[in-house]
Amino acid sequence: MIEVKDDWCKGCNICIERCPVNALEESDRLNKKGIRPPQLKKNNECNDCRLCELLCPDLAISVISDKEVKKEDKKILLRPVGGTIK
Ligand code: SF4
């Protein structure tokens, strides 16, 4: 899964052009600069290689691997609900 900070994107398309599995495309969204930031294609073979994240000159794109998503879910499940634990 990728996360894009839309307003940070300047539309250089480096991420789209350099993705080794051609998983990215321009989205339909327009950011504040009038740019269409990237998104994952509906059918994509993204393998979380993080190349797009590393190459983005504006740090606009982050890759969150499935493992990290699961870890985050676990943290949420373990958080106490209301009150304090004594
Ligand atoms: S993480 Fe790798 S495979 Fe996935 S979109 Fe970015 S460059 Fe492409």
Ligand code: SF4
């Ligand atoms: S590399 Fe970064 S700035 Fe360039 S299009 Fe992709 S997300 Fe936008």
